[in-house]
Amino acid sequence: MGNGNRRPVRTAARWTVRLTAVTAALALPTAAFAAPVAASSAATNCFVNGQPQAGPEIYGTAGDDDIRCDALVSGDVIFGHLGNDTIRVTFNHAGVINGGPGRDTIRLEEENTGLIQAGDDSDDVIASANGALGRIHGNPGDDEIQVLLNQGVVDGNEGNDTCRVNEGTVLNCNP
Numbered sequence: 001m002g003n004g005n006r007r008p009v010r011t012a013a014r015w016t017v018r019l020t021a022v023t024a025a026l027a028l029p030t031a032a033f034a035a036p037v038a039a040s041s042a043a044t045n046c047f048v049n050g051q052p053q054a055g056p057e058i059y060g061t062a063g064d065d066d067i068r069c070d071a072l073v074s075g076d077v078i079f080g081h082l083g084n085d086t087i088r089v090t091f092n093h094a095g096v097i098n099g100g101p102g103r104d105t106i107r108l109e110e111e112n113t114g115l116i117q118a119g120d121d122s123d124d125v126i127a128s129a130n131g132a133l134g135r136i137h138g139n140p141g142d143d144e145i146q147v148l149l150n151q152g153v154v155d156g157n158e159g160n161d162t163c164r165v166n167e168g169t170v171l172n173c174n175p
């Protein structure tokens, strides 16, 4: 008599165990993902010439560098240093990107809400979006600056600068 009732109870218990395991498995990646973001003031997933480099400061060399980061937050700074550097960042959330001397190419795949300083010499800066707090400075040299959607400030500074910028504040640039 009792045997007939035990099976469903066991099954239910197994399901409870399985569901608990599944819930735990689902919770783990979420926790693992959330923790670094909450604690973060370090540049995310940065590579200098193919080698991973930890933030918050990312340094190029005196030569021509290829610098990539997925994201920068407040306190993160990239220094391209001398040479003709290519700097590619997906999101710049209040970080700073310094091209430094040399003819640098700086690309923001998504949005910039921080500061981009191309530095000396004739640089190319290309950004999908420059947010309300975003600043893009060409600095000395004949720079080319392209911003698809600008809500912040683009300043070519000294030199014969060409800016193709939609909306926002554009200073010291030829159209």
Ligand SMILES: [Ca+2]
Pocket (backbone or CB within 6 Å): 060, 061, 062, 063, 064, 065, 080, 081, 082, 083, 084, 085
């Ligand atoms: Ca460099």
Ligand SMILES: [Ca+2]
Pocket (backbone or CB within 6 Å): 099, 100, 101, 102, 103, 104, 118, 119, 120, 121, 122, 123
């Ligand atoms: Ca430069």
Ligand SMILES: [Ca+2]
Pocket (backbone or CB within 6 Å): 138, 139, 140, 141, 142, 143, 156, 157, 158, 159, 160, 161
């Ligand atoms: Ca300039």
